[in-house]
Each structure stands twice: as structure tokens, then as C-alpha cells.
Amino acid sequence: MSLAALQVPVQRNDAGLAAVMPKLSELFGDRFQTSQAIREQHGHTTSWLPNQLPDGVVFALSTDDVASAVRLCHEHRVPIIPFGTGSSLEGHVNAPGGGISVDLSQMNQxxxxxxxxxxxxxxxxxxxxxxxxxxxxxxxxxxxxxxxxxxxxxxxxxxxxxxxxxxxxxxxxxxxxxxxxxxxxxxxxxxxxxxxxxxxxxxxxxxxxxxxxxxxxxxxxxxxxxVPEAVSAAICHYPDVASACNTVINAIQCGIPVARIELLDELQVKAVNSYSKLSLKEAPTLLVEFHGSESSVKEQVELFASISEEFGGSDFEWATRPEDRTRLWAARHDAYWAGQSLQPGKRSLSTDVCVPISRLADCVVATQEDIKTTGLTAPIVGHVGDGNFHVLVLADDTDADELERVEAFIERLNYRAIEMGGTCTGEHGVGQGKMKYMAREHGPALAVMASIKRSLDPLNIMNPGKIVRIDE
Structure with a gap:
């Protein structure tokens, strides 16, 4: 199966488009665009799925603008695809049956x-x-x-x-x-x-x-x-990923109200060091942050440090100054770009899963072993305080064998999370890329979702080909 095969075909309505395009142009003037570059921008963004362009883009300024565009598209049975900033990762803004993209970025009041x-x-x-x-x-x-x-x-x-x-x-x-x-x-x-x-x-x-x-x-x-009275952040390194995950599990089970707990595996730390010009120890690492009063933050820090020590945590580096915390979190937020820099020229396939916190260590360790066995380059980073982690798989899209291994790995990762009582996506969403896992995760409930979709959108014009399959 190819990556493109994950996309659900949506029937194109050329007659409807021919009718609606001039009306949209008349209604919105320069705020209706059909240039190739703008259409490409609104059909792909950061997704690893092949680009599927809309036929035109409406730049809305108000709810009335959106309603007017939707009414026209509804009248002519033309698909409508909403667009925010284009930062989604699972093909959410692709237009598999063509149609009109409604860009909401100028609705910024x-x-x-x-x-x-x-x-x-x-x-x-x-x-x-x-x-x-x-x-x-x-x-x-x-x-x-x-x-x-x-x-x-x-x-x-x-x-x-x-x-x-x-x-x-x-x-x-x-x-x-x-x-x-x-x-x-x-x-x-x-x-x-x-x-x-x-x-x-x-x-x-x-x-x-x-x-x-x-x-x-x-x-x-x-x-x-x-805004909390006091904020304290820290970096701590661990001998292995399991130790880092077990620290997280115990901290959550002890009821420590940690604001953030982020995991970077050793490969992700290497990438962050190179990309963000840091000098962190290349070992599994937790970034943690505590919010509250001065006394409560101090208590949280001490309790977390004692738990971390039990699992081999070392080289604590505390940061209470805003500029130091900003430096740490900026490096974490640049993890996607840092991971890409490990193998320039290769495509990056970012995927996420989420599991119950008690299964976090099992899932992450099994995923690391799978990456090693499969021979892939794939750093791991995650919001592990709620059991959610991301894998950025790097692949040569001209190498059929590597792509096949990537597809098989991503499938195993998603099914592994579901079998552990988790979900195929903790925050990326379903879009096109995760649709194939929905039946395994939801069972008969998926049919209920489809019924809701049919009831509210009987013409199947609202972002068709996403989340649930509606055969036309």
C-alpha cells in the first residue's frame, strides 16, 4: 500500500464548480483567488500526504462571509475545506474532490x-x-x-x-x-x-x-x-527511555500538579543540540515545568526530584529566569525542524499516538525497539505527562523499500497504541492519514459518527474524505 492510498476518493463536481466559481468571484472580488501558488499553499502545508489542491480560495473577513460562501457551495454541491494557518499534519486541508478552501486567517479580531x-x-x-x-x-x-x-x-x-x-x-x-x-x-x-x-x-x-x-x-x-506567581523549569537526563517514562508515571500517580513534562529521546536531543546550538547530554531527557505559588512550586520541585532520583535521573539543570525557560522551550518547540535536519533531503512523516499513562513506558520502549529493528531514523518527542508522544520518521520518497518499511512501522505504532487502551492520535487529529485506524479504535461507534455526519451534512460537502468515509 502506498501513502497516497490512505486518501479516500471524493467525487468531483465539475458542473457545480463551473457554476459557483464566477459567483464567488463576483461576491468576494480580490478575496477570491484561483492562482496555482495560492491553491497549492491551501492544499498541502506540512502534511506528508500528496497535495490535493482546491479550485479556489475565499479569504473570509467575517462569519457572514463564510456563511455566504457555504450557501453558494451548498446550492451547487461543491466541497468546502476550512483553512486556518496550515499547520496540521494529517492532510486535513487537502481537497480530494476539489472544491473551495475558506481561509479564516484574516478573521483575527x-x-x-x-x-x-x-x-x-x-x-x-x-x-x-x-x-x-x-x-x-x-x-x-x-x-x-x-x-x-x-x-x-x-x-x-x-x-x-x-x-x-x-x-x-x-x-x-x-x-x-x-x-x-x-x-x-x-x-x-x-x-x-x-x-x-x-x-x-x-x-x-x-x-x-x-x-x-x-x-x-x-x-x-x-x-x-x-499567570502563576512562580514558574520553575528543569532538564533532567536518564540512563534509558524506560527510566524517564517511569519517572513521569510515578510523578503523575503521586498527584504532582506538573504543568509540563516533555520527553526527548537521545536521537531527538542530538538533533536539538545541532539545530538550536545547545550542549545537552545526549541521553533520554525530560523537560519539566511547575506553576504555582513560591512555596507550592518549591514543594513540587523537591518531590519530583526525589522521584527522578529513584529512576537514575541526573544532571538537573533548573531554570527560574524567564529567558532561560524561553531558551529551553524554544528548543523543544523547534524539535520538528531539528529532527528534519538529521537527514537533509529526506521527507519527514510526523505521527503521534497516546496511551494510558501506566502503559507509556511499554509503548515508547516497544516503539524504539521497532525503529531499531526496522532500520529507520525516527526521533521521539512527547507530551508524556498525558501519555502522548510523537515520532518523526525520515524517509527517502524515491526508495520504495524504505517507504514500505515506514508504512509498516506507522501501522504497527498506531495499532500498538490502540491495543494498549490508547488512541491512534492524541492531538494531530484524523484528517486523511489516520482514517484507516478508526474502525479498530472505535468499532461500532464509527458508524454512529458516520450517521451524525450524514445527518448534519447530507450532501457531504464539508471537508469530505476526512475522519469517516461517506460513500457517495
Missing amino acids: IVAVHPEDLDCVVQAGVTRKQLNDYIRDTGLFFPIDPGADASLGGMAATRASGTNAVRYGTMKDAVLALTVVMPDGSVIKTGGRAKKSSAGYDLTRLMVGSEGTLGIITELTLKLFG
């Missing part, structure tokens, strides 16, 4: 901030860094940090998480309400600013993680958190 209620309202194109810069003076911050400066609408659509998830949760925990354009162009709001509600179906949670297959998120109401 922060509508309201309510410091007294610890929430805010933003348009979907606002990025996490933009939001945190805007609210810096309020003493609040938005903690979900997937690494890339992704749009908040895209983060909600893929149910993103990241380095802070172990303490602050993921996007499903951070979203209070959404404004969503439905497949027929109607607009709904899925909730309000109250911190809880028992009124009806939880449509917010249905839309979070739906990857644009049920509707297009245009506005979000988000929870905010107070």
Missing part, C-alpha cells in the same frame, strides 16, 4: 476579554500567540500550546493540546462556546459564557475535534487562566 470572568471571545483566525500578547497586561494567559502558532479555530477543530495539557487540559476543556457555520450556510451558537450548563446536547464538544466535517468554526469563547 479579539472580540472581547472578560478578565473578571476568566474568558474571552475571539474570531477563529486569532492565533494563540496573538491572544497571549493581547491579554498579557491582564495577568491572564491562554495555556493550550501545541508548539506551532496555530489559529484558535483550527486548534478547536482538531481538538489540539500540547505541552501544558497535563495541567490545563486540551481544547475540549478550554472552549466554552462556538459560532459555527453549518453545511447549509445557517449560523448557530453552541453555548454561552457560563462555566457549565445542563441545557440540551453538548454541541460545543461535538464541533470540537470535528475537523471541519460538520461545520466551520468562526468564533470561539475560551477559558483563560491566571
